[in-house]
Amino acid sequence: MEEQEIFAIIGLDGFERLIAAFYRQIPTDDVLGPLYTSHDLSGAEQRLRDFLLFRFGGPSTYLETRGHPRLRMRHASFAITSAARDRWIQLMNRALDEAMLPVDVHLALKSFFASTATFLINRPE
Numbered sequence: 514m515e516e517q518e519i520f521a522i523i524g525l526d527g528f529e530r531l532i533a534a535f536y537r538q539i540p541t542d543d544v545l546g547p548l549y550t551s552h553d554l555s556g557a558e559q560r561l562r563d564f565l566l567f568r569f570g571g572p573s574t575y576l577e578t579r580g581h582p583r584l585r586m587r588h589a590s591f592a593i594t595s596a597a598r599d600r601w602i603q604l605m606n607r608a609l610d611e612a613m614l615p616v617d618v619h620l621a622l623k624s625f626f627a628s629t630a631t632f633l634i635n636r637p638e
């Protein structure tokens with residue numbers, strides 16, 4: 514399966530279920546909750562969803578509204594330690610389980626999130 518086929522397989526609905534399941538856990542998370550500005554969680558949810566749609570073969574709304582992703586630069590102001598990365602991955606893996614996506618899509622997204630989150634670590638412990 515090509516990464517670009519994922520949107521055709523799970524559609525907007527698949528991404529919406531995944532990202533909603535992820536963000537539902539954020540406000541009460543002791544590690545990540547404080548990093549996200551709680552007043553705009555629905556905006557954050559929309560930005561991550563749009564980014565993933567664009568990255569995996571769906572509409573390019575993210576590029577039109579936010580421009581080139583440059584994720585490391587956009588995360589520079591958040592203290593991402595390896596502990597924060599591990600927690601982000603833990604919540605996302607739980608969201609992946611909850612979203613019940615086809616197994617090949619599940620595995621492809623899981624490995625994409627793991628490597629991207631590692632790449633975003635920007636603070637020593």
Ligand code: HEM
Pocket residue numbers: 545548549550553556557560561564579584587588591592593597598601625626629630631633634
């Ligand atoms: C490693 C742990 C991570 C932490 C602690 C973290 C934290 C954050 C925070 C606090 C924001 C600001 C929320 C907002 O947009 O209002 C954000 C934005 C964002 N994050 Fe992360 N993030 C992490 C990993 C990731 C990963 C793995 C991805 C992609 C797979 C990602 C993609 C994004 C995107 C697309 C935005 C919105 C950027 C924009 O358009 O402004 N993040 N992140």
